[in-house]
Structures are given as structure tokens and as C-alpha cells.
Amino acid sequence: MASGATDMEPSKSVTKMAEAFLEKAEAGQLVIGVVGLGYVGLPLAEAYARQNTRVIGYDISEKRAEQLNNGHSGMLHIDDSRVQSMLDAKLFKATAKAEDLKDADAILIAVPTPLDIHHQPDLSYVVDTCKILSQNLRRGQLIVLESTTYPGTTDEVMKPELEKSGLKAGIDFALAYSPEREDPGNPDFETATIPKVVGADSADGRLMAQAAYNIIVETVMVSNTRTAEATKLVENIYRWINIAAVNEMKMIFEKIDIDIWEVIDAAKTKPFGFHAFYPGPGVGGHCIRIDPYYLSYKAREYGLSTQFIELAGEINTNMPRHIIGRLLQELSRREKKALAASKILLCGLAYKKDIDDMRESPSLELIQLLKEQGADVSFYDPMIAEVPETREHIELAGMKSITWNEANLREFDAAVIATAHSRVNYKELCENVPLILDTRNATKDNFEEFKSKIVKA
Secondary structure (H helix, E strand, O other): OOOOOOOOOOOOOOOHHHHHHHHHHHOOOOEEEEEOOOOOHHHHHHHHHHOOOEEEEEOOOHHHHHHHHOOOOOOOOOOHHHHHHHHHOOOEEEEOOHHHHHHOOEEEEOOOOOEOOOOOEOOHHHHHHHHHHHOOOOOOOEEEEOOOOOOOHHHHHHHHHHHHHOOOEOOOEEEEEOOOOOOOOOOOOOHHHOOEEEEEOOHHHHHHHHHHHHOOOOEEEEOOHHHHHHHHHHHHHHHHHHHHHHHHHHHHHHHOOOOHHHHHHHHOOOOOOOOOOOOOOOOOOHHHHHHHHHHHHHHHHOOOOOHHHHHHHHHHHHHHHHHHHHHHHHHHHHHOOOHHHOEEEEEOOOOOOOOOOOOOOHHHHHHHHHHHOOOEEEEEOOOOOEOOOOOOOHHHOOOEEOOOOHHHHOOOOEEEEOOOOOOOOHHHHHHHOOOEEEOOOOOHHHHHHHOOOEEEO
């Protein structure tokens, strides 16, 4: 049991449902169900398996379930051996059969919550999951949503759908919310080392959810689901706004010939009152790109506006166009070429370094904008061999990463570094491409040698 575990001895006021759940938790006999086996769900399942807790992983894709049951993670930053270890211990089974979840005592939901084409919350995956669960719900189970959403989702959207089963939340089953805090590829933190915020709207729900999560991690209990839902939004909107601020400063400093990266390195030596955020070609990742719009959506329900958040969004979402503008300018000035007559290499498709996650990646928009300008665009990413089908850029599906060699690199007029993967040989890139637009300071170790070629954008 994790270090944050508390005494689970049931009090006299605890219902029989909660008492039975707490007794199983204390005995180490809980079975955990995880719905959605992607970047959040799979590490969550692994955290429980490491604590000798049986996990039933559910995914609507039979292909995904089969892949995991054959010991393949399907994600480059999660080694297959980690999945195989769970299978060998007989603590994990993936399934596409929803009825298998009846055997789970707690069901943790980690499904996508994207935006639609109008930047409105799309809760269809959550609703569809609840419909499936309502057909298989049994008394005594705990249901927890982990997906990013707006305050009120657990109570207003999930609860009515689950209660179509004929069972009542707080009486027949417990309902809670605990926002995921995964940071794929971060070597310093994992599921079991990041404190878990947990909220429920009933005393029993809080006790049951705390008992379930205390198996793997320290819990931070809040009073209700709305508070827990809001916590996730605050965490990521904080980042959204600060990234916008540094992106805006970067554009100002460009005009007066000041290196924003050097400024940030100097500023972060202050031991208090400053936290370093870095500029880039836009903001990617499922949560940070989504959360501001979820809060704006909910604020409008109460007749409120989110002016500060929306201003940050205007800056962040305009960054890909700013980068293309700089590229056009530098090609014309340095190479005497138009963008429409140029071969451009985009380095990095993932939204952050050293992972294969390209959800909401600004690189996709960069490719689209370059194509609209008539450029001949290719990409290289050591983590992503081919562009999968995405909601907003279907036309890019099937586009393949180039083979990295000097001959291929020499074909390009310019390269745009959008993701600073550690596996990329940036010196070789600088040696063979005449113009490098570096949005991530990836060429910092080679800048003095190739500064005539490098533009920090």
C-alpha cells in the first residue's frame, strides 16, 4: 500500500456498501478495472499491478486488447517488458468485453475528452462509456472519472447515465472524480509518485475512492467532485497562461535582438518568485490545449467570460502562423527563395520531446500551413514513423517520416525544429541544411558553430 494510505477501519456511520469495499481494500483483495488503455490508462493499470492488485483493462478496440495481451504496449516510451511483467504475474488482462468489468470493485475511466470543430467540449467518449457501464453495473462498485472535463460533469453527465441501470449513486454504487496527472516521457515522475487529487459527493464515495487510490499513491482529498474537476483545470490553465506570456515576450525580444532562452536561463537563477516556462511553436498535448476551453464553456453557463484565458489562447494558437511567417521572411532574406518553391523539413511531430504522443501537436498545423503556402513538406520524427488519422488533419494521414541521412538532408532548403527529441543529431542537421528555424533551442550546443544558419524562432 502506498505511503499515503490511512487507517481504513470503517466507522459506525459507514454504510454496508462502503464497509464491504473498505474491508476488501484492507485485505488487499480489490480488483481494479481501467477503461481506456492509452497514455493514462496503461500506466495506471501498471501502478496497481506493481502493488500486487489484479487489474481488468477494458478498451473498445479488440485489436488494442489483443496487442496488450500479447505483451506489446503500443507506445515507444513504455517498454513492452513492462506489459509482459504484468501478464507474467497474472495481475493484468485486457479485454474488449464490457461484461468482464462486473468483476471489478473499482472502475477508473481514462477516455478522451476532446474539443469539437467549434472548440466545444466533446464528452461523447465519457457518455458512451457510461452507457456501456450502466448495462454492466453491479451494486457496491466504485466508478471514477479521470479524464479532463469541466466542473459538474461527474454529477450532471455521468450520474444520470449510470443511474439508467436502475441503481442509485451514493446508495447502490459510489461515484468520484480524480484527475489524471500523467506526464508521458518524464523520467522524474510516474503515476505512483504524483499525489492524486480525489473528490466525491458523498462520505462513502470519498472513503471508497481514497481506499482505492491509496493502494498506489498518496491521495489529496477534496470535498466534492466539482472541486476535483476544477483542480485539473487550474493546473493546466496556469501553464497555458504562462506559456502564452513567454511566447509573447519571445516575439517582442525577437524584434530587439534579445535571445529569450538566455533571458529565461538568467531569470531562473532567482531562487524565489519565478518559475521557468519556455516558448515554442504552439501548445500541444491533450490536457493543456483542451482545459482552457472547458472552463470557458462552463463559465458561459453562468454568464461569465474568461477574457484572460481567451487572450492567452489567442497568443498560443497563433504561434504556428508566426513560425511560418518567420520562415517565409528568412527564406526570402537569406536564400532568396519563396516558400512555395522550397523543400521544408519539419523536425518533430510529437507535441513534446522523446515520446510518440502527437495529440493536439502544433506540428500538424505547421505542416498544414506549409502545404497551404505551396511548400514541399516532409517530416522526420524518430518516435513516429507515420501520421495516423486525426480528427482535425485527416488529409495528413499516411504521411511517412523521411529516412535520416546526409543525402536526404541536403535536399531541403530549410528545416523547422518543432520538437527537441534527444535522438536527433542536430549537428548533422546544421551541417547539411542551409537554414534552420529552431523553435525549441534544440541547437544550443551547436549554435556558435552554425549561427549563420540558425534562427531562433
